Every structure is written in C-alpha cells, then in structure tokens.
Amino acid sequence: MKGARITAIGSYVPSRRLTNTDLEQMVDTNDEWIVQRTGIRERRISRADEYTSDLCAAAVQDLMKRYGKSIQDVDMVLVATSTPDFSFPSVAAIVQNRLGIPLTSGAIDMSAACAGFVYALHTAHALVSSGLHHKVLVIGADALSKITDYTDRSTSILFGDGAGAVLVESGGDKDHFLGFNLGSDGSGAQHVYRTGLADKVNGVELAATGMLVQNGREVFKWAVRTVPQGVQQVLQNAGADLAEVDWFIPHSANLRMIEPICERLKYPFEQALYSLEYFGNTSAASIPLALDLGIREGKVQNGQRILLYGFGAGLTHAGQLVSLSLDPQVVAPTPL
Missing domain, CATH: 3.40.47.10 (Thiolase/Chalcone synthase)
Structure with missing residues (x-):
C-alpha cells in the first residue's frame, strides 16, 4: 500500500x-x-x-x-x-x-x-x-x-x-489518511428526499413536488446521536485520541446541530469549522468549503490533524481523519 x-x-x-x-x-x-x-x-x-x-x-x-x-x-x-x-x-x-x-x-x-x-x-x-x-x-x-x-x-x-x-x-511511504468510518441507515430515507421515479419509500408516501423535502426534527435527532459515535469510531480506527484533533469539520447543516455534537464529544466548539454562516447548507460542498475557509484565514496549517464528518440523506454518514500536507500556494486566494 x-x-x-x-x-x-x-x-x-x-x-x-x-x-x-x-x-x-x-x-x-x-x-x-x-x-x-x-x-x-x-x-x-x-x-x-x-x-x-x-x-x-x-x-x-x-x-x-x-x-x-x-x-x-x-x-x-x-x-x-x-x-x-x-x-x-x-x-x-x-x-x-x-x-x-x-x-x-x-x-x-x-x-x-x-x-x-x-x-x-x-x-x-x-x-x-x-x-x-x-x-x-x-x-x-x-x-x-x-x-x-x-x-x-x-x-x-x-x-x-x-x-x-x-x-x-x-504521499510516498507516508499515508496522511489516518482513519475513517462509514455508515448508513436506510430506515430513515423518508426524512430527507427529493422525489424521482418512485413515490414512496419504507411504505411512506412522498410529496411528489420535485423539490427538496426534509423532516428537520428527525434528522437532527439522528445526527446528534450518530455523529459522536461515528467520530469515536474514526478515532479508534486511527489509533488516535480526540485531544490530538486540531480541527473538527462536520457537515455545515445547522449551527444548532453542530453545538450539541461538540457537547456530546466534549470537544471545544471553538475548534469546529463550518461554512454555513455566509454560505448556508451547501450539502456536499459544505465540508471542503469550511476546510478552505480555515486555510484562507490562516487557522488550518500543514501537519495538523483534521477530522471531517459528513451526514445527511440516506441516511448516510462518513468520517475521515487526515493529516494535512498541502503543497505550497503560488498565488494568494481571492476572497469568496
């Protein structure tokens, strides 16, 4: 490998x-x-x-x-x-x-x-x-x-x-991907969806509007319960401790969701990065946007350990602990 x-x-x-x-x-x-x-x-x-x-x-x-x-x-x-x-x-x-x-x-x-x-x-x-x-x-x-x-x-x-x-x-002989965790719970598929060819899932009739539909309360309960457990599994797989994580970047769904996740982990909220304040919930883009914002602001540095954790429709979730090792920038980024 x-x-x-x-x-x-x-x-x-x-x-x-x-x-x-x-x-x-x-x-x-x-x-x-x-x-x-x-x-x-x-x-x-x-x-x-x-x-x-x-x-x-x-x-x-x-x-x-x-x-x-x-x-x-x-x-x-x-x-x-x-x-x-x-x-x-x-x-x-x-x-x-x-x-x-x-x-x-x-x-x-x-x-x-x-x-x-x-x-x-x-x-x-x-x-x-x-x-x-x-x-x-x-x-x-x-x-x-x-x-x-x-x-x-x-x-x-x-x-x-x-x-x-x-x-x-x-990365040569050194792997900068330190540990991961993946999971899904399709029994909650009806809580976030956009209709397609089918009009029901898990026996539940769907609103066939073609627009995004979300049961925020159910997604909130699932995420606050599931993500802390998933984070611990990432750390166990990596042989690492939460105290070694420099930055935590969860999916930027809602700040009121990130706060209890950090509380359950006993992880400092100040070390959680998010992109939602001025960009909203951008789904698959929210984590790389938050990571890049941290880099642009000079917070995130090479050698630091970053724990990424996405969660959402499916219901699916995925975490990855990485040690950052970016090449040097040749041009300063323009403001977003």
Missing part, C-alpha cells in the same frame, strides 16, 4: 447573496429567528444558467491557480453531488471535458448527499493508496437553490450553492 495525501484545494461560490432580510420578503420569517435557529446569515445562489458543473469547474480553476497545479495527469474525477445537471451524463464527465482532463481519465458521480464529499475522499484514498490511480480530483458541489421550495419556511432558510475541490496524490 502506498501513502496518499491532499495536495491542493480550491473553492467557488456564486456571486449572488440571498440574505435573511431578503427572505423576510419571501416567507414568514425574520433575521433574528433564522440566526437563532440555524446560525445562517446569508447563502449564495447560482444564476439561472449556472449549474453544478459550472460550480465544479470554477472550484478546480481556483485550485489550479492557487497551487500552480496541472490536471493533465489526473486519472480519475469524482464528483459528489445531489444536484447533477442531468440524470445522465454525469457532472464528472462534463467537468472532464470542460477542463481538458485527458480522455484516459475515469469520471463518475457519487450520490451520498451531505456525506458525499467524505465518501468521495475515502474512495480517492483507496484508489491512490492501492496504486491503481496516482492523481484523483475530488469535488463536492451542489446547486440546492434549484431544488429549494422558496414558499417553505423550514427549508428555504437553509440551503445555498457552492463547490469545493481537492487533489489526492501519492
């Missing part, structure tokens, strides 16, 4: 801001109510002609510019998303063509909702450390505004659009 590491990162969010004040004109809500219950102040909204593939391409271009990276030797593209441009072809194939990645590169989408980026990262690690691939592009991206019902107060306040991308490459 070879070592693997994350060598570069990039991110992108659309320019349009949807503030809490804007939402006051759309649904029965207000800024104070939203901030108290979610911690969200703004979210970014893609243009009518801007899709998930566009967000992905922009995030990769940011990565290339900042780290001076070529993608001409990428041999696999993995895109984690719940909002593909089409049912098929895949977003990954569209991105491969748009960015001129070689035709010999594999390209697939991965569907694990808000846990998707960590699932894709885990897959990239397996591909590189096994020696089957040597340079994998991993992207987490969603354009949730396109499937959000802006007449529904419970969901319209939460979701935004964005993308984050990383390169996973050989």
